[in-house]
Amino acid sequence: MSTYVYGIARAGADVPEDLTGIGDPPRPVRLVGHAGLAAVVSDCPEELRPKRRDLLAHQRVLTEAGRRTTVLPMRFGSVSEDDEAVAAVLAEHAAHYEERLDRLAGRVEYNIKAVHHEDAVLHLVLAGNAELRSLAEANRAEGGGSYEQRLRFGELVARAVHDREVQDADLVRGALAPLAEEDRPGPESTGWFLNHSFLLKEPAAGALLKEADRLQRDHPQLDLRVHGPLPPYSFTE
């Protein structure tokens, strides 16, 4: 029976007794202890795929366990041959895990994603660019312009919007980073122009949220999505 690993905590970690994890029915969560450490694990179902249910279960176990104790979160889908192999890994890297657990104690991750309100950012780039404005006026005067006109105009606008994204990403990162102990870029992906994670002590989160709120008030083109507190996925290394 293979063992699914959610994260690593210290021996004697206070994990809720009735906590269940991945699989259908959900497998009970237990601890595999060794060398002063404890891996948060469950049995692994025969067939494990990145399904919504199991992704949520992974997230939930880390959240529940992390509420009472410091846990180094594993990436989704980490499977070990058996409990003995888990214990061997704990023994082999004990010093490193101890160091990370110390670093992350009492700290959480907040992830911020930024998108633009489309109309607001278009207003902004047109207002700041006379050439785009006059092209817009000309196209409008001709009932929207020809296909080529619209394409060429839209390409210029897209470039101006991209420049604005770079500028606003710096703005948001620069304003929030001083409020966190560490910050790291999230994985690149579609749907937002900034994806950035911040590590901070939980009581400091209030200041981060307040600053994010201020940024949005002062820069109405910004739409910030703040997620947290999260297990510190981005700060395990």
Next chain:
Amino acid sequence: MSVVPAQGGGAGGTSGLYDVLELVLDRGLVIDAFVRVSLVGIEILKIDVRVVVASVDTYLRFAEACNRLDLEAGPHRSPGLPDIVGQITEDGARGKTKGALSGAAQSVKDALQQVRGDGDSAPARRGTASRKKEESE
């Protein structure tokens, strides 16, 4: 601003999963001795954002959205709007150069501009000079 509390399990966690999915799948501790489950289909998350931005669809969407915008209203109304009419002629000339460079079809407006320019080339030259001055400022 939407703040999605991740703790609290249940519904709160569910609603936020999409927005933190890439952290669950692409961050977190990886241990070589452990097998990672095969994540078929996950690569789709990593499509470079630039591919989307560069698409024709996006250009057309922006163009249409700009046509809808009321430039005279809204929080980002340009302080320099009264100058626009004066700049259209000048920017038309600039557009002509760009059109030739990009090899795109000449717009109707550019064509009109050309006709005008052929008849009287002095204003066009003046336009270019004043624009260069503008840019160097």
